[in-house]
Amino acid sequence: QAASEVNKKDFESYNLSEKSPLNWLLENADKNSKIGFDPSLHSVNFVLNYQKYFGENLICLEKNPVDTIWKNQPKAPSSEVFKHPIKYSGLSSKEKIKNIIANLDKKTDAIILTNPASICWLLNIRATDVEYSPLHLSFIIVYRDGHSELFKTGLPRFARNDRVKNLKSYSSTSLRGACAASDVVIQKLTVQLDFSQTNYQIYQTLKSQNINITNQTDPCLIHKAIKNPTEIKNATLAHKIDGLAVTKFLFWLENSLAKNQKIDELKAAAKLLEFRKENKKFLYPSFATIAGFGSNGAIIHYQPTSKTNKQIKGDSLFLVDSGGQYLEGTTDITRTVAAGKPTDEMIENFTRVLKGHIAIARAKFPIGTTGNNLDILARYHLWQAGLDYDHGTGHGVGSFSSVHESPPSISKRSDGVALQAGMILSNEPGYYKTGEYGIRIENLILVEKLDEKFLHFKTLTLAPIDPKLINFKMLTYPEKK
Numbered sequence: 129q130a131a132s133e134v135n136k137k138d139f140e141s142y143n144l145s146e147k148s149p150l151n152w153l154l155e156n157a158d159k160n161s162k163i164g165f166d167p168s169l170h171s172v173n174f175v176l177n178y179q180k181y182f183g184e185n186l187i188c189l190e191k192n193p194v195d196t197i198w199k200n201q202p203k204a205p206s207s208e209v210f211k212h213p214i215k216y217s218g219l220s221s222k223e224k225i226k227n228i229i230a231n232l233d234k235k236t237d238a239i240i241l242t243n244p245a246s247i248c249w250l251l252n253i254r255a256t257d258v259e260y261s262p263l264h265l266s267f268i269i270v271y272r273d274g275h276s277e278l279f280k281t282g283l284p285r286f287a288r289n290d291r292v293k294n295l296k297s298y299s300s301t302s303l304r305g306a307c308a309a310s311d312v313v314i315q316k317l318t319v320q321l322d323f324s325q326t327n328y329q330i331y332q333t334l335k336s337q338n339i340n341i342t343n344q345t346d347p348c349l350i351h352k353a354i355k356n357p358t359e360i361k362n363a364t365l366a367h368k369i370d371g372l373a374v375t376k377f378l379f380w381l382e383n384s385l386a387k388n389q390k391i392d393e394l395k396a397a398a399k400l401l402e403f404r405k406e407n408k409k410f411l412y413p414s415f416a417t418i419a420g421f422g423s424n425g426a427i428i429h430y431q432p433t434s435k436t437n438k439q440i441k442g443d444s445l446f447l448v449d450s451g452g453q454y455l456e457g458t459t460d461i462t463r464t465v466a467a468g469k470p471t472d473e474m475i476e477n478f479t480r481v482l483k484g485h486i487a488i489a490r491a492k493f494p495i496g497t498t499g500n501n502l503d504i505l506a507r508y509h510l511w512q513a514g515l516d517y518d519h520g521t522g523h524g525v526g527s528f529s530s531v532h533e534s535p536p537s538i539s540k541r542s543d544g545v546a547l548q549a550g551m552i553l554s555n556e557p558g559y560y561k562t563g564e565y566g567i568r569i570e571n572l573i574l575v576e577k578l579d580e581k582f583l584h585f586k587t588l589t590l591a592p593i594d595p596k597l598i599n600f601k602m603l604t605y606p607e608k609k
Contacts, residue, residue: 129427140250150178150267161185166192166330172331172343173324181411188332194472202426205257206280209264212528213233216455221252225274228347232272235343237317239353240334242267242326243529246348247278254528261530262416262453267330269319322346352526353536354550359527360574362456363552363588368460369410370452371535371590373403377448378463385440385467392439393419393432394447404452414451414458414531421446421467425566428519428558433577441588443468443595445478445565451531460531465594477559478567478597480509484557485569486607488521488538492584496546499538499553506538506557515559522553551575569593 130141139144142152164187165175178186195201214220228250232239241247244263248254255264266280275589318340319448321331325346327506334341355363377400384391397419420430425447430436438444448465451460464478483504491502499522506521522538524529535545536553547553556570571589578584600608 130569131431150181150221153178154271157182158329159185162187164189164193167329167332168327170328172326172328175328176323188328203395203505206263207256207264209253211254212254212455212510214246214252214358214532216358216362217252217529218356221250222274222344224250224252224348224351225276227351228270229272230348231275232320233342233344236272236320238269238271238345239320239347240267240269240326240330241322241346241348242330243322243346243348245526245533246346246352248529249352249526250348251276251278258412260453262411262528311538318342320344323566339432348549349535350531350545352549353368353524355403355527355574357551357554359457360550363527363574365571366409366452366454366457366459367588367590369407369454369456370461371405372462373452374400374450374461374591376403376406378465378594381440381446381465390439391420392437392567393424394434394437396446397428397432397450400448400450409454409456411455414453414460418447418449420448420566422565423563425464426560426562427566428560428562440467444469445474447566447568449568449570453528455528457528458526458531459589460525460570460572461558461589461591462558462568463591463593463595464567464569465599466596470597474565474567475597475599476602477510477513477515477561477593479599479602480513480515481557481559481567481569482593482598483509483603483607484521485555485571488557488605489571489573489587490583492578492582493547494582496568497583498544498546500542501539501541501545502547503538504567506555510557510559517558519558521557522555522573525552525554527552547575547583549575549577552588555587 130467134141153163162185163182166189177445185217222423233372241250244258244265247266247268248262248264253264254262255263257263264280266278269277276446278295282411319334320342323343331341367579380399381391395419400417401413418430419585420427421440422444424430424436424438425445445464445469447462447464449462461596487505487508488502491505493502503521510516520537520539524534524536535543536551537543538553552557552572556568558566558568560566571587573585573587575583575585
């Protein structure tokens with residue numbers, strides 16, 4: 129994608145899996161090179177790692193040089209905050225905070241959380257600061273006694289109406305101001321941060337005030353990833369609503385193409401959105417729809433524009449990856465359909481992807497298994513043909529939150545996080561032939577308890593898969609079933 133969209137005269141492009149920014153700097157910077165960074169844009173872990181190599185030559189900038197010359201910058205988002213009621217969340221904010229505090233290290237007095245998804249989950253609030261994700265950009269201090277202080281430019285309406293108990297809200301994004309405003313003198317406390325998520329600016333500010341800091345994983349992440357019975361029930365409903373819209377779209381697309389109607393990528397994406405909007409529970413997409421025909425489908429995160437828009441005609445494949453936000457949950461689904469007559473190669477490769485998809489869906493695995501342990505199931509049949517795909521097989525999905533939720537995942541990368549009952553992930557193996565076509569089949573799956581020792585998946589997504597692309601002779605009886 130970068131190769132086609134970026135001016136090659138001004139920029140060199142590298143694949144992150146082949147060369148990291150750190151490796152590039154080590155190759156190109158000499159011992160006297162001064163390397164500047166914006167502390168608000170890099171995590172504590174990132175900066176500490178770079179300091180190992182560059183020491184004092186790594187310079188913390190007071191102001192980002194881009195901000196200096198960008199005169200017409202848009203204002204920081206500050207949308208109205210609204211509550212996510214217990215009929216959707218399943219647990220009160222008070223219960224969630226109690227659970228988080230119960231697992232704190234005995235020496236820890238307070239946690240600073242900076243992940244918007246964690247903050248929204250913990251307080252049972254949502255907002256629209258971020259396109260496609262119902263998030264509130266802020267940071268929060270949660271004290272051991274259960275009271276919290278939320279910091280955000282523009283005082284949220286819910287705070288003024290006192291709709292969230294034990295929470296004080298301040299019109300400030302300055303941590304120095306936060307420390308001064310705190311009822312508890314934070315300087316005397318031990319404060320927990322997640323170095324992988326907290327920006328260096330916050331860490332630096334706390335350090336300058338001689339505050340004791342400990343590094344621990346954001347405790348909300350695992351609690352948020354394991355959906356409670358209410359969230360699971362709601363997610364199931366959201367997928368029924370969403371599956372109906374996608375099924376209507378696939379029916380419309382197949383009939384329109386059969387009648388040789390003029391359909392292009394943008395028109396198809398707009399029609400899919402139209403079908404989702406038929407249900408009043410649909411709020412907005414969970415990400416920008418990926419709708420790629422032919423060679424555009426081979427670009428993994430392609431988004432159609434007026435310049436790249438292709439008409440869906442001839443003999444090739446159309447890939448559409450989309451999702452919806454509902455108060456009940458977040459959806460994400462990909463379908464690949466045949467336009468015209470697919471080649472034998474397309475059918476074979478689609479079937480190999482499907483076999484991998486089914487292998488994940490049917491997997492039974494012992495408690496303690498990670499997504500990394502399962503990833504080979506999705507790739508095995510592609511590997512036998514010398515093929516692979518350059519993305520993860522699955523990511524966690526939030527509950528009316530971000531469509532990409534850590535820590536659960538299914539990928540080659542070893543993250544050490546065991547899959548647990550209640551987690552919702554995507555199952556999306558694929559294959560991409562550059563310049564020709566792309567294939568991806570994606571459903572969302574729920575981890576369920578099978579017995580005292582084993583787990584398995586339940587597929588939540590409800591929409592058909594194109595049988596014209598399946599070589600049924602390549603499928604075993606259990607796969608067909």
